[in-house]
Amino acid sequence: MRTWPAAFLAATVLLTTACGSSGDNGGSNAANFDPNPTGTLSAWGFDNADDVGKARMDYAAKQLTGVKIQMDQTGFDAQKFTTRLASGNVPDVVQMDREYVATYAAQGLIQPLEKCFSANKVDPKERWYPSVVGDVTYKNQVWAVPQFYQPPAILLNKTVMDAAGVPADDIDPSQPDKLLAAVAKMYKSSGGVPTTLGFNPQATGQAYLWIVGMGGKLVGDNGAPTLDDPSNVYGLELLKKITDAQGGFAKYKSFTDAFDVFGDKNQFVKNQVGAEVDAQWYPNVLSPYQSTLKLAAVPFKGKDGKPVTVATGSSFVIPAKAKNPSAGCKWALALTDEGSWDAAGAARAQTVQQKHSINTGLFTGSPAADKSLRDKYVKPSGNPGFDQVISTFYDVVSTGKSVGSSPAGQALKQELTNAITAALLGQKSAQQALADAQKATMTAYKNVTGA
Amino acid sequence: MAQTTLKPRKYNRREALAGYLFISPWIIGFLIFTAGTMVYSLVISFSRYNLATNVMRPAGLDNYRALLDDPRVATSLGNTLFYAVLAVPLEICFALFLALLLDRATRGAGFFRTVYYLPKMTPMVATASIFLLLLNGNSGAINQGLRFFGIHGPQWLVDPAWMKPSIVIMSLWGVSGTMVIFLAALKNVPRDLYEVASLDGAGPVRKFFSITLPMISGAMFFNVIILTIYAFQVFDQAFLLFWRDQNNATSESALFYAVYLFQQAFREFNFGFAAAMAWVLFVILLVLSIIQVKLGNRFVYYEGER
Numbered sequence: 001m002r003t004w005p006a007a008f009l010a011a012t013v014l015l016t017t018a019c020g021s022s023g024d025n026g027g028s029n030a031a032n033f034d035p036n037p038t039g040t041l042s043a044w045g046f047d048n049a050d051d052v053g054k055a056r057m058d059y060a061a062k063q064l065t066g067v068k069i070q071m072d073q074t075g076f077d078a079q080k081f082t083t084r085l086a087s088g089n090v091p092d093v094v095q096m097d098r099e100y101v102a103t104y105a106a107q108g109l110i111q112p113l114e115k116c117f118s119a120n121k122v123d124p125k126e127r128w129y130p131s132v133v134g135d136v137t138y139k140n141q142v143w144a145v146p147q148f149y150q151p152p153a154i155l156l157n158k159t160v161m162d163a164a165g166v167p168a169d170d171i172d173p174s175q176p177d178k179l180l181a182a183v184a185k186m187y188k189s190s191g192g193v194p195t196t197l198g199f200n201p202q203a204t205g206q207a208y209l210w211i212v213g214m215g216g217k218l219v220g221d222n223g224a225p226t227l228d229d230p231s232n233v234y235g236l237e238l239l240k241k242i243t244d245a246q247g248g249f250a251k252y253k254s255f256t257d258a259f260d261v262f263g264d265k266n267q268f269v270k271n272q273v274g275a276e277v278d279a280q281w282y283p284n285v286l287s288p289y290q291s292t293l294k295l296a297a298v299p300f301k302g303k304d305g306k307p308v309t310v311a312t313g314s315s316f317v318i319p320a321k322a323k324n325p326s327a328g329c330k331w332a333l334a335l336t337d338e339g340s341w342d343a344a345g346a347a348r349a350q351t352v353q354q355k356h357s358i359n360t361g362l363f364t365g366s367p368a369a370d371k372s373l374r375d376k377y378v379k380p381s382g383n384p385g386f387d388q389v390i391s392t393f394y395d396v397v398s399t400g401k402s403v404g405s406s407p408a409g410q411a412l413k414q415e416l417t418n419a420i421t422a423a424l425l426g427q428k429s430a431q432q433a434l435a436d437a438q439k440a441t442m443t444a445y446k447n448v449t450g451a
Numbered sequence: 452m453a454q455t456t457l458k459p460r461k462y463n464r465r466e467a468l469a470g471y472l473f474i475s476p477w478i479i480g481f482l483i484f485t486a487g488t489m490v491y492s493l494v495i496s497f498s499r500y501n502l503a504t505n506v507m508r509p510a511g512l513d514n515y516r517a518l519l520d521d522p523r524v525a526t527s528l529g530n531t532l533f534y535a536v537l538a539v540p541l542e543i544c545f546a547l548f549l550a551l552l553l554d555r556a557t558r559g560a561g562f563f564r565t566v567y568y569l570p571k572m573t574p575m576v577a578t579a580s581i582f583l584l585l586l587n588g589n590s591g592a593i594n595q596g597l598r599f600f601g602i603h604g605p606q607w608l609v610d611p612a613w614m615k616p617s618i619v620i621m622s623l624w625g626v627s628g629t630m631v632i633f634l635a636a637l638k639n640v641p642r643d644l645y646e647v648a649s650l651d652g653a654g655p656v657r658k659f660f661s662i663t664l665p666m667i668s669g670a671m672f673f674n675v676i677i678l679t680i681y682a683f684q685v686f687d688q689a690f691l692l693f694w695r696d697q698n699n700a701t702s703e704s705a706l707f708y709a710v711y712l713f714q715q716a717f718r719e720f721n722f723g724f725a726a727a728m729a730w731v732l733f734v735i736l737l738v739l740s741i742i743q744v745k746l747g748n749r750f751v752y753y754e755g756e757r
Binding site: 078079082085086099103107108109193194203204205207249250251253254255257258320408410411413414417418420421422425427440443444447448 | 505610699701714718
């Protein structure tokens with residue numbers, strides 16, 4: 001009976017050794033991309049596709065005549081992706097958040113796309129905004145085909161602001177004193193609990209905007225995290241002042257968590273916010289309530305007083321062991337060309353017409369497509385407030401800053417959120433919280449890169 | 452003159468065979484689906500595994516040494532231990548309380564049994580969505596209820612000090628599996644024992660401690676072991692309440708062992724480290740279970756024992 005543990009361990013060591021002797025069968029091999037692919041394409045993405053997604057998939061399928069497309073229309077799941085890679089059941093193209101791209105690139109699990117672009121005569125710098133390409137660039141190589149860029153700006157609820165006598169110019173993060181005075185005028189509470197926020201900064205949801213937009217730096221050379229960079233403290237301390245002025249972070253967070261964001265009792269309809277940082281897609285959610293809302297928007301301004309925006313988005317990557325990378329490349333590029341976006345624009349226009357709603361535009365990540373769709377489909381709605389909101393988002397899109405891509409991207413975001421939470425709760429100073437976050441992210445960075 | 456004693460056989464062959472037949476589906480499932488992966492994870496725990504190249508290189512005990520150097524392993528283990536110490540006794544008490552209520556129910560017993568078992572059938576994601584509303588520090592029903600008694604409830608989901616208790620509350624929602632086991636045990640307690648105790652003048656409390664508890668000690672023992680194992684593996688509740696997306700406010704206070712293991716494996720591709728974590732947890736649970744069995748044998752009454 002005593003011999004079996006020893007035998008078990010011996011077998012384990014033998015197995016380890018045996019596995020260790022197996023050959024390196026690639027992982028960083030960049031494929032040659034044929035611009036006229038054939039065969040079968042195994043694609044993973046477009047979970048719960050809407051009118052825009054369906055129109056783009058139809059368009060892309062027509063560009064790949066002779067290719068049979070097999071879709072796995074589920075959301076990206078790191079565990080599932082890992083399992084598929086380990087089992088050899090590797091998709092040819094995968095849709096994932098841009099924040100994940102450098103992580104998989106550093107592991108050699110996806111391939112750089114320079115050859116994909118050149119074979120299909122696509123110049124990434126021409127097709128996408130610089131900040132969008134920056135999100136998927138790691139070690140001077142582009143690793144993904146990006147899509148969408150929905151920048152945040154500040155939505156103003158004029159009903160609350162007018163009642164408090166707050167002009168739009170006062171909602172300016174570059175002038176903290178003015179902003180905090182405006183917040184104090186609009187903030188209301190009952191029993192110590194907020195009932196109306198003067199300004200919802202989306203403290204954790206728009207963490208990148210508050211740090212990078214305020215002049216901070218989260219990613220350094222080769223994607224190494226720089227959360228403890230002194231320039232990151234300013235944005236975090238300003239966030240603390242804003243949440244402290246509105247009942248403190250805990251009550252602020254619980255209040256915003258209870259918002260009916262997508263429903264007909266949303267925070268604007270119920271006048272629960274005077275102003276709020278929101279991404280470009282949110283006016284689309286609010287458009288059914290145009291008759292009851294008095295909306296306006298201003299750009300988010302950085303420490304230097306200039307408009308700035310920071311957003312990430314999704315992208316398509318091609319796994320290193322993809323069986324048909326040419327088809328994956330062609331499909332991803334077809335999905336992001338002007339024809340695809342035009343089809344999407346037409347589908348969205350039809351949906352808007354059916355719902356008697358407002359076309360707030362599509363923010364594709366590509367300057368040419370954005371302009372084309374705006375010219376063709378975004379017309380005066382008859383609601384000057386909404387039109388000004390739409391126009392503001394179009395104005396800020398060119399002010400985008402990239403966070404930079406890091407192999408520890410997921411850990412970086414998580415640790416930054418943890419640091420913000422700890423600092424805003426008053427558990428740690430901003431410097432200490434960021435220093436602790438840097439330490440943890442650096443460990444993740446070393447794990448992923450093997451540094 | 453030597454005295455020969457015949458050692459009584461504890462179980463007869465037919466009973467043993469029946470026992471093996473009853474557990475055979477699990478044994479077969481374990482051998483087909485679990486045993487191989489367990490061995491493979493043990494192998495990985497002694498190696499550096501590269502997913503891109505599918506190459507494993509021997510690492511000796513490096514991954515296990517790394518566990519000692521990583522402060523978050525201790526933090527997550529401490530959080531998990533705290534949770535287990537808080538959750539297991541509360542779950543046992545709550546499940547037993549519900550089972551006692553259902554045991555006494557006569558009219559509509561089937562209806563109530565079904566209703567109380569429904570939470571077990573509800574997907575964890577749906578349960579978590581409800582609890583995100585219930586536990587909201589400003590407007591959640593739990594704090595509204597506490598306010599009724601003049602108590603200002605905590606910020607369950609934001610204040611690090613209350614994150615673990617909030618997960619315990621969510622776990623209590625799912626005790627119906629434990630409750631059913633208790634209920635089955637309660638139904639097996641011979642009624643004549645209570646009748647005799649009543650004749651001797653025993654009250655409800657005396658009957659509970661002198662008859663009910665000893666007679667259901669087998670079920671109690673089983674539930675304690677199972678709930679302890681579950682508590683150390685807690686993942687779903689913590690992940691859904693606090694780690695579901697990277698924009699959600701959270702803290703190390705909600706970092707449980709299984710959550711950290713998941714992060715190491717699928718966020719940082721540190722498979723050897725994650726496998727070592729899994730095996731350390733296995734050993735911890737094995738030791739705990741052995742201790743529980745040793746202690747339990749002193750207190751547990753088995754009806755079929757000879």
